[in-house]
Amino acid sequence: MTPSMRSPETDLHHRTDTKEAGRHTARHGHQGAAGRRLRTRQITVAAVFAVLALLMSYLEFLIPISIGVPGVKLGLANLIILIALYEMGLRWAALINLVRILLAGLLFTGVFAMLYSLAGAFISLLLMWTLMKSGRFSMIGVSMAGGVAHNFAQLLVAALIVETAQMFLYFPVLLFSGIAAGIAMGIIALIIDRRLAKTVFRSRPLS
Amino acid sequence: MNQKKNNLLSFLRENIRRADVLLLVLFIVIGLAMTLLTAGFSSSGQKVVISVGGKEYGTYRLSVDRTITIRQKGHVNKVRIRDGRVSMVYSDCRNQICVHHHAIDKTSQQIVCLPNQVMLRIEGKDSDDTIDAVSGN
Numbered sequence: 001m002t003p004s005m006r007s008p009e010t011d012l013h014h015r016t017d018t019k020e021a022g023r024h025t026a027r028h029g030h031q032g033a034a035g036r037r038l039r040t041r042q043i044t045v046a047a048v049f050a051v052l053a054l055l056m057s058y059l060e061f062l063i064p065i066s067i068g069v070p071g072v073k074l075g076l077a078n079l080i081i082l083i084a085l086y087e088m089g090l091r092w093a094a095l096i097n098l099v100r101i102l103l104a105g106l107l108f109t110g111v112f113a114m115l116y117s118l119a120g121a122f123i124s125l126l127l128m129w130t131l132m133k134s135g136r137f138s139m140i141g142v143s144m145a146g147g148v149a150h151n152f153a154q155l156l157v158a159a160l161i162v163e164t165a166q167m168f169l170y171f172p173v174l175l176f177s178g179i180a181a182g183i184a185m186g187i188i189a190l191i192i193d194r195r196l197a198k199t200v201f202r203s204r205p206l207s
Numbered sequence: 208m209n210q211k212k213n214n215l216l217s218f219l220r221e222n223i224r225r226a227d228v229l230l231l232v233l234f235i236v237i238g239l240a241m242t243l244l245t246a247g248f249s250s251s252g253q254k255v256v257i258s259v260g261g262k263e264y265g266t267y268r269l270s271v272d273r274t275i276t277i278r279q280k281g282h283v284n285k286v287r288i289r290d291g292r293v294s295m296v297y298s299d300c301r302n303q304i305c306v307h308h309h310a311i312d313k314t315s316q317q318i319v320c321l322p323n324q325v326m327l328r329i330e331g332k333d334s335d336d337t338i339d340a341v342s343g344n
Binding site for chain 1: 225227237239245260261302324
């Protein structure tokens with residue numbers, strides 16, 4: 001199961017790199033040095049974000065909030081991913097999340113939990129991106145949907161692994177916990193995002 | 208303190224969009240519907256069915272107190288039936304979620320140990336499978 005789950009992610013990773021590079025040479029091709037500086041800045045910020053996200057995962061691993069249902073958690077790492085999604089785009093957010101999940105899987109959660117994380121993370125990221133692009137939702141709504149999607153994806157994987165639809169008895173608990181955690185993380189992410197200097201992501205303020 | 212609270216409230220009021228609220232309402236309605244649905248099927252159970260990796264491992268009556276030790280693929284889980292309720296008292300898994308789960312006795316309840324793929328679920332007496340084999344009454 002592991003290789004088949006991972007191969008699309010490696011694919012995505014690869015695609016991300018080449019496409020991003022292409023886009024930036026296209027956009028900054030005439031400026032050369034400035035384009036490279038922006039690229040360096042993005043890579044550096046992405047690395048910092050990946051470390052922050054990993055730290056959040058570690059925090060959650062240290063202080064588990066267990067109510068006896070698998071999959072219920074705060075989703076602290078989603079704070080970082082949400083900000084990355086808004087400020088750096090889908091590809092960077094996906095890459096940062098992938099790095100976090102792989103590292104967290106190897107360091108503390110274990111390969112088994114990594115499967116769940118991957119499923120949850122990528123489905124919720126895609127949904128959050130779609131809602132963000134629609135322009136009708138605030139970061140709070142986007143985060144809430146992400147939390148619910150994350151839990152739903154984990155439930156799907158769990159049902160596949162245990163091979164029983166009985167797992168869906170957990171659905172209401174996971175839905176409500178996803179809503180609550182998603183809203184809480186969304187509010188915090190929005191507050192942080194407002195205070196972050198946008199020059200962190202772009203070499204020059206846009207306005 | 209009060210000032211701070213007002214700040215947060217006005218911050219939320221400024222930022223929450225109509226679509227956010229609609230989505231929240233939708234989620235809550237789905238959640239409540241699912242809760243009612245599962246609660247509707249819930250009743251006091253008669254026996255516990257233990258399955259491992261999707262295959263049935265055994266069925267035990269709730270009226271008899273006992274401890275069942277499940278050994279498979281190098282994993283160990285211990286299930287205890289006491290006073291008509293079932294709980295997982297030991298598991299060698301990593302996250303211990305199943306061990307922390309409260310005891311169950313209703314047909315809509317279950318305890319799952321995902322790492323070891325062990326599942327406990329409660330069944331009622333009107334279940335289709337072999338009642339005679341497990342009940343003596």
